[in-house]
Amino acid sequence: MPLAHDAPTRLAVSTVIFALRPDSVGRPVLWTPLVRRTREPQRGFWALPGGWLPPNEELEVAAARTLRSTTGLAPKYLEQLYTFGEVDRSPEARVVSVVYWALVQSDEAARATAGPNVRWVPADTLPELAFDHNRIIEYALWRLRNKVEYAQIAHSFLGETFTLAELREVYEAVLQRSLDPANFRRQMIASGRLRETGERLAGAPHRPPKLYRYDTSAATAESREPFMRERPAS
Amino acid sequence: MPLAHDAPTRLAVSTVIFALRPDSVGRPVLWTPLVRRTREPQRGFWALPGGWLPPNEELEVAAARTLRSTTGLAPKYLEQLYTFGEVDRSPEARVVSVVYWALVQSDEAARATAGPNVRWVPADTLPELAFDHNRIIEYALWRLRNKVEYAQIAHSFLGETFTLAELREVYEAVLQRSLDPANFRRQMIASGRLRETGERLAGAPHRPPKLYRYDTSAATAESREPFMRERPAS
DNA sequence: GCAAAAGTGTTTAGCGTACACCCATGT
DNA sequence: ACATGGGTGTACGCTAAACACTTTTGC
Structure with a gap:
């Protein structure tokens, strides 16, 4: 028609x-x-x-x-x-x-x-x-x-600071499969885009995890895409 | 304004x-x-x-x-x-x-x-x-x-059949760097998307290379993207 | 035979995965 | 003390890179 x-x-x-x-x-x-x-x-x-x-x-x-x-x-x-x-x-x-x-x-x-x-x-x-x-x-x-x-976007689901376990849970939820905590940690640290805040998350009945912050300035030239802004328009 | x-x-x-x-x-x-x-x-x-x-x-x-x-x-x-x-x-x-x-x-x-x-x-x-x-x-x-x-699109610059050297030249021209002929051959063959035509390209003063054809049906489900057609509209 | 490109074999290094193990905290 | 998740160490397997080597043609 x-x-x-x-x-x-x-x-x-x-x-x-x-x-x-x-x-x-x-x-x-x-x-x-x-x-x-x-x-x-x-x-x-x-x-x-x-x-x-x-x-x-x-x-x-x-x-x-x-x-x-x-x-x-x-x-x-x-x-x-x-x-x-x-x-x-x-x-x-x-x-x-x-x-x-x-x-x-x-x-x-x-x-x-x-x-x-x-x-x-x-x-x-x-x-x-x-x-x-x-x-x-x-x-x-x-x-x-x-x-x-391949891109560091998972932290967008989280707040300013987060633990590696929280970040891993985001990956697991999106990818629908479980990830090895030890290897996940190393990959994230190796990416060079996480900064320690110096603080830890206390209150849980186990060793308190470090809190990290995503470092927006650490994006390398190779991985940067055209038209990507750090802060989306609002 | x-x-x-x-x-x-x-x-x-x-x-x-x-x-x-x-x-x-x-x-x-x-x-x-x-x-x-x-x-x-x-x-x-x-x-x-x-x-x-x-x-x-x-x-x-x-x-x-x-x-x-x-x-x-x-x-x-x-x-x-x-x-x-x-x-x-x-x-x-x-x-x-x-x-x-x-x-x-x-x-x-x-x-x-x-x-x-x-x-x-x-x-x-x-x-x-x-x-x-x-x-x-x-x-x-x-x-x-x-x-x-990461995608098999280089053959789009070539005709129906082509040699591995011709295909490698496409990659080298696009990526602006030279590639190892031996490793390039193995990677292309390993991708499973090239089919031998059974013919060779004669006439050059050296060993005649095999002619290959791109196999459109060999695209695997993992690598297929949405909205991709085999034959673009014309 | 010789030059040149096709095609094969082999070694090495890097990286992701798997998994054993130690660390630090609340109860 | 002990359970639990945080965090570290290490061995294995796969793959890409580097490069020596053999093969096949035209001249």
């Missing part, structure tokens, strides 16, 4: 947002917030947070604003994912969506705003979503799991 | 095209075709091939069509690169460009159409281009050089 010849192509920005939340057994797994569509087309279906691109707003800023308005949070990591533009991905009008993906701090996400039209769901067991949004989230998951293996 | 409030955001598709051509010393290096802008803004400057997105055309098809109209060629590899949408990247109007990158067969590119408004230039020593196109090509180069190291 051809589109109306006078309908202009519309440009939207959407964001796939990831945070870690405990599942029913208490182990952290990936969750993502969705919004309920309140108008046609696809009214009532859950969809990615997003909206039309304002003429004077940067793409990345639009993604961050969307994130903030649906979760109340600021992204700790934000990157362009892909642009989806199939002619038939939305009925009636041609819609090209520039999609971003974001990581937010998990303990903040636990207290994130939610309402009747915002719902967090486990990213690996999605319901049927509006448009091609299932496919988009699956692609974002693929990218996240790939990128965690 | 704010944009006119009634000017809609426009959507364009551009393509960074790479082929290998001999430099002055005869060694293959990366070249890319540019088109001269014949209207304002930036009239007279060289720019990436591209144009406005037709309402009923797929993004990838638009990229392939652009490629064909400027070079007369069909892409052997075509992938979305990034979407550039900075508010001020084009004067007067907000333009969001979905940029693709493509690899074309080098011996075909040698006979490619060129005219007063199409020029091939070495990709590593670009003149000053229109808009942000210098930055776009530099990013495409970065992506190409990264991806060649």
Whole structure:
């Protein structure tokens, strides 16, 4: 079915947002917030947070604003994912969506705003979503799991300081497999991007672990990608 | 300077095209075709091939069509690169460009159409281009050089059959360093994606090398990325 | 036979994995 | 003291890099 010849192509920005939340057994797994569509087309279906691109707003800023308005949070990591533009991905009008993906701090996400039209769901067991949004989230998951293996982004789920065990739990949750604590420690230290804070986390009935901080200035030239900012727009 | 409030955001598709051509010393290096802008803004400057997105055309098809109209060629590899949408990247109007990158067969590119408004230039020593196109090509180069190291795309510069020496020359030209022929051979064979044709390339004053063919069906599930097609749209 | 590139064999170094073991704290 | 996770040491296996060596052609 051809589109109306006078309908202009519309440009939207959407964001796939990831945070870690405990599942029913208490182990952290990936969750993502969705919004309920309140108008046609696809009214009532859950969809990615997003909206039309304002003429004077940067793409990345639009993604961050969307994130903030649906979760109340600021992204700790934000990157362009892909642009989806199939002619038939939305009925009636041609819609090209520039999609971003974001990581937010998990303990903040636990207290994130939610309402009747915002719902967090486990990213690996999605319901049927509006448009091609299932496919988009699956692609974002693929990218996240790939990128965690070679880029230092896992700390974006955590706060300013963290223990190596906490960091390892993030990797294990994202990659869905357990990692050797001893080797994990050495790999992280060898990367040269962790700085000891000098403090330890006390209170547990065992040896108190050191607290680390991610060193943003230690990113080497080889590993740096174009267009990557230290602080995403908010 | 704010944009006119009634000017809609426009959507364009551009393509960074790479082929290998001999430099002055005869060694293959990366070249890319540019088109001269014949209207304002930036009239007279060289720019990436591209144009406005037709309402009923797929993004990838638009990229392939652009490629064909400027070079007369069909892409052997075509992938979305990034979407550039900075508010001020084009004067007067907000333009969001979905940029693709493509690899074309080098011996075909040698006979490619060129005219007063199409020029091939070495990709590593670009003149000053229109808009942000210098930055776009530099990013495409970065992506190409990264991806060649972990994905099997180098054969896209070659014809149906090729020798391991020819394939190695592609890698050397893209990565700008020489590779050990013995180890290169073993790595390629070990990848399991090359098939012997049973033929050899005769005529040179030395032992005739075997001819190989790239086996598209041998791509494993682990290495496959979403949205990758065997045959790009043309 | 000789030159030159194709193709094979072998050694070494680095790195990730597996796992044994010691350390430090709260109870 | 002891249980528990933090943290260290070490051996193994795989792979890439380096390079010596053999093979096969045209001249």
